[in-house]
Amino acid sequence: MSNPTDLKYTASHEWVKEEADGSITIGITDHAQELLGDMVFVEAPAAGRKLNAGEECAVVESVKAAADVYAPVAGEVTAANADLDNAPEAINNEPYAAWIFKMKPDNAADVAALMDAAAYQAHVDSEAH
Amino acid sequence: MTLKTTPLNAAHRAMGAKMVDFGGWDMPVNYGSQIDEHHQVRNDVGMFDVCHMRVVDAKGEGVRAFLRYLLANNADKITIPGKALYSAMLRPEGGVIDDLIIYFMTEQWFRIVVNAGTADKDIAWMKEQAAVHAPNLTITSRDDLAMVAIQGPNARAKVWQVLPQTKAATENLVNFQAADCGEYFIARTGYTGEDGFEVMLPKEKVEAFWYDLNNAGVKPIGLGARDTLRLEAGMNLYGQDMDETVGPLESGLAWTVDLKSERDFIGKAALLANPPSKKLVGLLLLDRGVLRGHQKVVTPHGDGEITSGTFSPTLEKSIALARVPKDVQTGDTVQVVIRDKMLAAQVVKYPFARNGKGLI
Numbered sequence: 463m464s465n466p467t468d469l470k471y472t473a474s475h476e477w478v479k480e481e482a483d484g485s486i487t488i489g490i491t492d493h494a495q496e497l498l499g500d501m502v503f504v505e506a507p508a509a510g511r512k513l514n515a516g517e518e519c520a521v522v523e524s525v526k527a528a529a530d531v532y533a534p535v536a537g538e539v540t541a542a543n544a545d546l547d548n549a550p551e552a553i554n555n556e557p558y559a560a561w562i563f564k565m566k567p568d569n570a571a572d573v574a575a576l577m578d579a580a581a582y583q584a585h586v587d588s589e590a591h
Numbered sequence: 592m593t594l595k596t597t598p599l600n601a602a603h604r605a606m607g608a609k610m611v612d613f614g615g616w617d618m619p620v621n622y623g624s625q626i627d628e629h630h631q632v633r634n635d636v637g638m639f640d641v642c643h644m645r646v647v648d649a650k651g652e653g654v655r656a657f658l659r660y661l662l663a664n665n666a667d668k669i670t671i672p673g674k675a676l677y678s679a680m681l682r683p684e685g686g687v688i689d690d691l692i693i694y695f696m697t698e699q700w701f702r703i704v705v706n707a708g709t710a711d712k713d714i715a716w717m718k719e720q721a722a723v724h725a726p727n728l729t730i731t732s733r734d735d736l737a738m739v740a741i742q743g744p745n746a747r748a749k750v751w752q753v754l755p756q757t758k759a760a761t762e763n764l765v766n767f768q769a770a771d772c773g774e775y776f777i778a779r780t781g782y783t784g785e786d787g788f789e790v791m792l793p794k795e796k797v798e799a800f801w802y803d804l805n806n807a808g809v810k811p812i813g814l815g816a817r818d819t820l821r822l823e824a825g826m827n828l829y830g831q832d833m834d835e836t837v838g839p840l841e842s843g844l845a846w847t848v849d850l851k852s853e854r855d856f857i858g859k860a861a862l863l864a865n866p867p868s869k870k871l872v873g874l875l876l877l878d879r880g881v882l883r884g885h886q887k888v889v890t891p892h893g894d895g896e897i898t899s900g901t902f903s904p905t906l907e908k909s910i911a912l913a914r915v916p917k918d919v920q921t922g923d924t925v926q927v928v929i930r931d932k933m934l935a936a937q938v939v940k941y942p943f944a945r946n947g948k949g950l951i
Binding site: 499500502503505521523525526528547554 | 620624625626815819879880881883901902904909930
């Protein structure tokens with residue numbers, strides 16, 4: 463699966479979608495779910511929580527391992543995806559639709575500074591070697 | 592460091608395996624969905640590359656007497672040819688060197704199958720003990736042999752389809768019994784809690800055997816599902832659930848240790864002198880989350896630790912084996928520390944699942 467070009471990406475394998483209202487939606491990339499394997503548990507941050515950029519704020523667990531999810535930018539959590547409580551495998555099936563949480567960024571410029579799809583792919587390729 | 596490979600390495604890659612470093616071996620962790628592979632074995636049949644495990648032959652006059660002394664379980668329990676016995680091999684101080692299976696073939700030949708990561712250490716220990724107690728025995732590492740496990744309710748039928756010449760010799764095998772069929776040594780054993788065979792054969796034949804099984808409809812299963820299957824079946828993993836620092840009585844292996852008979856064995860005196868203060872129990876997570884090895888278990892009788900934990904595909908809940916103070920009882924609720932939270936888990940009898948069904 464190729465990485466959608468309308469999304470932004472982090473080095474820690476989150477994707478970030480910029481919404482029309484200035485909020486952002488966050489999930490993990492296809493590469494990340496592929497590395498983790500069958501997803502069985504997701505713990506998303508509570509709405510209202512303030513996050514620093516790079517702060518651990520969610521956990522995704524596959525049969526194999528637990529992995530932290532990091533805040534891509536500083537801001538406040540506005541929503542968590544409760545559908546993942548009963549269907550964590552949605553992350554495997556549709557990684558770019560199965561969002562984990564939404565945030566209101568402190569600075570829109572922080573979002574603009576994240577990697578684009580090509581830069582993220584180069585990052586993934588560099589990690590493989 | 593170069594990873595060691597089995598003769599099936601190219602076959603795994605051709606079948607789309609995701610390969611991982613497993614104790615220095617380049618092994619398949621899955622070929623797609625680990626959960627699908629798990630259900631495949633519980634409900635039908637799957638095959639595992641277990642070529643990294645080591646076959647050892649102990650031959651010569653007095654081999655039974657030697658094993659009677661070497662192992663914590665009593666080799667005298669197996670008297671029918673081909674019959675197998677699971678045992679721990681202990682340090683004199685009582686710690687577990689390895690867990691292994693011995694097969695009684697003749698009074699001059701027992702076959703032993705040991706774990707991959709401990710094989711060299713095990714063989715060195717066996718030879719060291721044999722030099723003192725049974726100098727006439729030969730202990731041979733069968734590096735010329737490969738091993739494939741075919742597991743699941745339809746496993747035996749698939750093996751007979753691929754190796755029809757072995758059917759007559761193997762169709763009457765009871766659980767934990769093997770037959771020597773010339774090039775193929777076929778044992779009704781496994782590490783999944785399902786029926787099936789473990790087949791030992793010459794290394795140069797194993798790739799063709801693997802593809803023949805695949806062509807007969809047997810899917811390859813990775814180490815990921817192997818771990819969830821064995822944990823559901825309540826089987827220990829060496830290096831995780833026990834090692835040289837703990838004894839068998841604290842590792843859920845009391846049923847394999849014979850302390851009542853007159854027989855002396857390596858480690859017996861230490862076990863008698865040090866009654867266990869802990870025991871291995873099953874845990875079922877009541878809250879949402881996943882139990883993992885090394886998480887702390889808090890009980891009214893003191894703290895314990897999870898030795899193996901995972902998500903059980905059969906139960907669709909998280910399960911674990913945990914070493915806890917001996918006064919913890921089945922049915923108790925304990926707390927497991929997961930990240931910054933205390934989650935409730937119930938102490939349960941294991942196995943958690945076998946023969947296609949959940950048991951909790």
